[in-house]
Amino acid sequence: MENAPSTSANMLGVLVWIFTWWLSEAVPMPVTSMTPLFLFPLFGISSSDEVAQSYMDDVIALVLGSFILALAVEHYNIHRRLALNITLLFCGDPLNPPLLLLGICATTFFVSMWLHNCAATVMMMPVATGILQRLPSRTNSGHRNQENNNFDDDLVTNFCKAVVLGVIYSASIGGMSTLTGTGVNLILIGMWKSYFPQEKAISFSTWSSFAFPLALVIFLALWAILCLFYCRKGSSRALSAYLDKTHLKRELDLLGPMTFAEKMILTVFSILIMLWMTRSITEDIPGWGSLFGGRAGDGTVSVMMATLLFIIPNKKQPGEKLMDWNKCKKLPWNIILLLGAGFAIADGFRSSGLAEVLSRALNFLENAPYLAIAPAVCLISGTLTEFITSNNATTTIIVPLLIEIAKTMHIHPLLLMIPGAIGSQFAFLLPTSTPSNVVGFTTGHIEINDMIKTGLPLKIAGIVALSFLMPTLGPMVFGTDKPVNNVSTNYLHMCG
Numbered sequence: 001m002e003n004a005p006s007t008s009a010n011m012l013g014v015l016v017w018i019f020t021w022w023l024s025e026a027v028p029m030p031v032t033s034m035t036p037l038f039l040f041p042l043f044g045i046s047s048s049d050e051v052a053q054s055y056m057d058d059v060i061a062l063v064l065g066s067f068i069l070a071l072a073v074e075h076y077n078i079h080r081r082l083a084l085n086i087t088l089l090f091c092g093d094p095l096n097p098p099l100l101l102l103g104i105c106a107t108t109f110f111v112s113m114w115l116h117n118c119a120a121t122v123m124m125m126p127v128a129t130g131i132l133q134r135l136p137s138r139t140n141s142g143h144r145n146q147e148n149n150n151f152d153d154d155l156v157t158n159f160c161k162a163v164v165l166g167v168i169y170s171a172s173i174g175g176m177s178t179l180t181g182t183g184v185n186l187i188l189i190g191m192w193k194s195y196f197p198q199e200k201a202i203s204f205s206t207w208s209s210f211a212f213p214l215a216l217v218i219f220l221a222l223w224a225i226l227c228l229f230y231c232r233k234g235s236s237r238a239l240s241a242y243l244d245k246t247h248l249k250r251e252l253d254l255l256g257p258m259t260f261a262e263k264m265i266l267t268v269f270s271i272l273i274m275l276w277m278t279r280s281i282t283e284d285i286p287g288w289g290s291l292f293g294g295r296a297g298d299g300t301v302s303v304m305m306a307t308l309l310f311i312i313p314n315k316k317q318p319g320e321k322l323m324d325w326n327k328c329k330k331l332p333w334n335i336i337l338l339l340g341a342g343f344a345i346a347d348g349f350r351s352s353g354l355a356e357v358l359s360r361a362l363n364f365l366e367n368a369p370y371l372a373i374a375p376a377v378c379l380i381s382g383t384l385t386e387f388i389t390s391n392n393a394t395t396t397i398i399v400p401l402l403i404e405i406a407k408t409m410h411i412h413p414l415l416l417m418i419p420g421a422i423g424s425q426f427a428f429l430l431p432t433s434t435p436s437n438v439v440g441f442t443t444g445h446i447e448i449n450d451m452i453k454t455g456l457p458l459k460i461a462g463i464v465a466l467s468f469l470m471p472t473l474g475p476m477v478f479g480t481d482k483p484v485n486n487v488s489t490n491y492l493h494m495c496g
Helices: 004-024 029-033 036-042 048-053 058-075 078-091 097-114 117-132 146-176 183-195 204-230 235-240 245-255 260-278 288-292 298-308 325-330 333-351 354-361 370-388 391-409 414-423 435-441 448-472 474-478
Strands: none
Touching (some): 029 333, 036 048, 036 333, 058 117, 058 183, 058 260, 058 298, 078 097, 078 260, 097 117, 097 235, 117 146, 117 245, 117 435, 146 204, 146 435, 146 448, 183 333, 183 414, 204 448, 204 474, 260 298, 333 354, 370 391, 414 448, 414 474, 448 474
8 A cells, every 4th residue: 555654654653652651651551551542543553443442342341351250259258268278178187288389379370260360369379478477487486406496497488488489470370371361362362353353263262272281281390390499308397387277277267158149259250161161162063152143252251241240139238239330440441451552553553554564574584493483482572571561561562573473484373473472471580570470579488589490490391381382282272284364384394
């Protein structure tokens, strides 16, 4: 098109503006996320109606509904009951520290699958530190000699570090496994839908079929690393005097029996998960979505089930429902606006002609081997997040570029989009890398060297697992061995 050069230059200038504000936080990130609403029309990139549509689509509806359900879980303290029950299950008799650590981490992993990983960390950290508060501090002196006291103090301190590190990293890993676990996954599928509208959308069940096995492998690597570094011989003896099932049962008894409201919220959440997983199953078994001609999406049922919370009574006070709008004031509009901005940028990137300009500039990558590019993409994406402090922003910046690189290499775009997006979540090294890391660091149980000591091998494990599963499991789940428009996939050439 004739105005492509000027429009693409305008788009590049707007991107520099937006990303500068995001990175510098010269203005609040949610405000920066709204700037495409006026910058795109003023610079001739797209109309105001086209930009506004990016801020409310099925993905945004999915986020809204799931966040309302998460607020209900938090309000009725369901996460605490769940955590105590699972920790009791894994505590062991006599106390088995690696098994207890697995229980705490697995609980956080599970909670983070359905809630945003930062919210899961905020919910689980008080539960974890509540358990750790029963342990003696270094200032306490026991009846044993000083040498034994110092040895036991080291064992207790190491276990405290393992628990806190386990919670923050399990939340990040669990969030990878479902679409609702983190905004990064939602940005990715939104950009896939925007760039390739003629291709099959990535559903909740499709994503989980790939991401859950990947997350499980990384989670087991995390547990092994924590046990190797922090659960030394003698930990069971040092901890058993202060931490046993009696303490945990007492905490659980204080919560009392499950109320009607708690049972109903768990029922609604369970039905929603089932609907997410069965909307689109396989080509032979289409799922319930086919009953509506493909018009209903994951966001449809997310909002529908969230609406039920405002209808079902909680049976505490006459006329009071499970949720009211006052309880929803904590909705994370900053994340919702950031998602909308990411989708608007993806549309503008393509419609302005900037994508074509970048594609021509990246021709030198045409013959690069995929097995060399994929780990590099993970590493670069994760390293960016360490300093940008927002994996959502990293994904928004890097995914459009990866789409153009994939086209240049003549491979399926998801082969680079997914490593770029998931790789941005491998920000395990610095306290400021993610909000979850900040929450763990402020407990006072861990230091920067603890995060580097654990995070570096965990990052390597994540990159290796993702680089292996993407070309092996990816074709079965996402069909990455099939062409997309003019992008042809040849695995013998790609992996050679």
